[in-house]
Amino acid sequence: MIEIKKPGLLSTLQDLGRTGYQKYGVIASGVMDQDAHKIANMLVGNTEEQPTLEMTLIGPRIVFHEDCLISLCGGDIGPQINGQQVGLWKPIWVNAGSELTFASYKEGCRTYLAIAGGFDIELVMDSYATYLRAHIGGHNGRALQKGDRLTLKEKSSLSKKMIASLKQPDKPFVEAKWHIPVQMRRPSNQRIRVIEGKQFSLFNKESKIALFNNPYKVASQSDRMGYRLNGSALALSEEKEMISEAVAMGTIQVPPDGQPIILMADRQTTGGYPKIGQVASIDLHVLAQTKPGEEVYFEKISFTEAQKLFIQKEQRLYEYKRSIQIKYR
Amino acid sequence: MKWHFCPLGDQALLIELGDQISSETQQQIQMFSNFLEDQRLPWMKECIPAYTNIAVFYDIWKVSQLCDKEQLPYEFVCAELNELLKSVDTQNRLSSRKIDIPVCYGGEFGPDLHEVARLNHLTPDEVIEIHSAGDYLVHMIGFAPGFPFIGGMSEKIAAPRRKSPRLQIPARTVGIAGMQTGVYPIETPGGWQLIGRTPIELFTPQEEMPTLLRAGDRIQFKPISFDEYKQLEAEQS
Numbered sequence: 001m002i003e004i005k006k007p008g009l010l011s012t013l014q015d016l017g018r019t020g021y022q023k024y025g026v027i028a029s030g031v032m033d034q035d036a037h038k039i040a041n042m043l044v045g046n047t048e049e050q051p052t053l054e055m056t057l058i059g060p061r062i063v064f065h066e067d068c069l070i071s072l073c074g075g076d077i078g079p080q081i082n083g084q085q086v087g088l089w090k091p092i093w094v095n096a097g098s099e100l101t102f103a104s105y106k107e108g109c110r111t112y113l114a115i116a117g118g119f120d121i122e123l124v125m126d127s128y129a130t131y132l133r134a135h136i137g138g139h140n141g142r143a144l145q146k147g148d149r150l151t152l153k154e155k156s157s158l159s160k161k162m163i164a165s166l167k168q169p170d171k172p173f174v175e176a177k178w179h180i181p182v183q184m185r186r187p188s189n190q191r192i193r194v195i196e197g198k199q200f201s202l203f204n205k206e207s208k209i210a211l212f213n214n215p216y217k218v219a220s221q222s223d224r225m226g227y228r229l230n231g232s233a234l235a236l237s238e239e240k241e242m243i244s245e246a247v248a249m250g251t252i253q254v255p256p257d258g259q260p261i262i263l264m265a266d267r268q269t270t271g272g273y274p275k276i277g278q279v280a281s282i283d284l285h286v287l288a289q290t291k292p293g294e295e296v297y298f299e300k301i302s303f304t305e306a307q308k309l310f311i312q313k314e315q316r317l318y319e320y321k322r323s324i325q326i327k328y329r
Numbered sequence: 330m331k332w333h334f335c336p337l338g339d340q341a342l343l344i345e346l347g348d349q350i351s352s353e354t355q356q357q358i359q360m361f362s363n364f365l366e367d368q369r370l371p372w373m374k375e376c377i378p379a380y381t382n383i384a385v386f387y388d389i390w391k392v393s394q395l396c397d398k399e400q401l402p403y404e405f406v407c408a409e410l411n412e413l414l415k416s417v418d419t420q421n422r423l424s425s426r427k428i429d430i431p432v433c434y435g436g437e438f439g440p441d442l443h444e445v446a447r448l449n450h451l452t453p454d455e456v457i458e459i460h461s462a463g464d465y466l467v468h469m470i471g472f473a474p475g476f477p478f479i480g481g482m483s484e485k486i487a488a489p490r491r492k493s494p495r496l497q498i499p500a501r502t503v504g505i506a507g508m509q510t511g512v513y514p515i516e517t518p519g520g521w522q523l524i525g526r527t528p529i530e531l532f533t534p535q536e537e538m539p540t541l542l543r544a545g546d547r548i549q550f551k552p553i554s555f556d557e558y559k560q561l562e563a564e565q566s
Contacts, residue, residue, distance in 0.1 A: 019374050244472075278338040307339050310340075
């Protein structure tokens with residue numbers, strides 16, 4: 001069992017999203033940074049379907065009431081155990097009674113905590129994801145609060161083997177001597193690659209140029225639902241009434257004021273604004289780690305290239321997962 | 330029947346079935362999406378039917394294991410869907426479910442009823458009469474859990490959105506925006522003109538079927554008194 005002593009800014013349990021219910025208008029939710037979530041689970045011997053704790057900018061204070069195998073992936077908000085700095089992107093064995101805190105912001109926006117076995121919470125519509133507005137999923141349908149106690153599920157045999165190789169009962173925690181390769185966790189370039197959206201051709205020439213050349217600042221109202229951007233206004237060549245249709249994570253839509261919005265994890269299922277672009281899935285994690293106030297640049301990528309690179313990335317993740325399984329066989 | 334495909338990002342595509350909102354297109358979309366869901370395709374994650382198209386979300390990793398090295402996952406999915414959709418029997422029309430939605434109009438539940446009446450030079454009772462006489466079709470579900478996009482409202486009671494949206498609209502409120510009418514299943518901000526409230530839950534996340542309404546349903550609004558509202562609300566909980 002773990003206990004939340006301080007909740008942090010916004011700490012919610014999330015998984016890969018509520019799939020299969022969007023046709024009923026149910027928002028998908030789920031983690032903002034899927035890569036960090038998947039790797040965090042991989043590092044403690046969980047399947048990628050297990051929920052992780054998504055922590056935003058200011059982390060919580062958590063006491064472990066039992067021995068745990070944990071990992072922290074994503075943005076660096078200065079994790080410490082019992083006041084000693086610990087690394088991201090690696091398995092860490094934690095002794096019962098130890099305390100996880102976050103000292104200072106360094107980079108990124110969201111950090112994911114995975115614990116071997118996974119959090120023992122109920123599935124709602126086949127998903128663990130917290131959907132705040134509808135008060136469903138996660139822990140009682142809400143963000144974590146002070147005093148919350150979360151129990152953990154039975155560990156996988158892989159987790160048990162990892163613990164056996166790390167555990168030192170006389171220490172408060174033990175970090176693994178290896179970590180995820182740097183190229184798997186940092187964006188290879190800071191630009192965010194974008195595919196042309198369905199209505200791209202309906203935008204005027206200036207807008208098409210501006211999107212791929214001018215910086216856009218992530219506005220302070222940005223959240224899990226969407227990133228509001230401030231920059232060169234985008235406009236259609238001529239006004240056109242749109243018919244509502246499905247949208248996806250990373251869809252860049254342009255409301256009448258011309259300031260684009262990128263739809264994120266808690267997006268509505270459908271939208272009626274023209275879509276100028278779509279963030280390539282390979283770069284969604286870069287966006288998820290961009291915080292309000294920061295600037296982003298977009299770079300055009302072909303649809304073909306976006307799919308090919310995505311498969312390569314999934315292949316690397318798969319191979320790394322295999323190598324962990326082999327290491328602890 | 331004709332269709333074409335169009336990517337929606339790199340992990341989904343749209344099956345386009347028309348460019349006009351109509352009950353005919355709604356029928357076809359319903360038939361196609363029911364059919365696709367019944368196939369239980371291993372690479373298909375989910376479908377979102379809308380007014381004129383169906384979004385199909387696919388697992389690009391699973392598709393990549395099934396198709397040739399040279400083939401793009403998108404091309405594979407288009408080819409598969411093309412074959413499947415040819416086999417859909419579009420002769421049998423789907424029967425619509427008919428759903429009654431009791432509504433307590435006006436008062437604290439419908440603070441904009443008088444405004445809608447004034448804008449259309451009607452009395453509030455006439456607005457209620459026209460709104461509840463309509464035969465409505467749920468074209469699609471979207472925006473919020475169980476939120477129906479409803480067609481078929483009389484233009485006699487049309488009313489523009491409020492200039493400043495309300496920050497909180499209580500769940501189950503019935504509203505009008507332009508030529509559309511709808512019901513808010515959960516508390517949300519919004520700019521609709523609010524004319525009443527139903528005691529019936531539209532979003533039931535703990536049930537097998539999480540929403541009262543589905544695309545293709547026919548709806549009838551039934552006026553009820555405040556006492557009937559209270560009674561029905563009590564029966565629900």
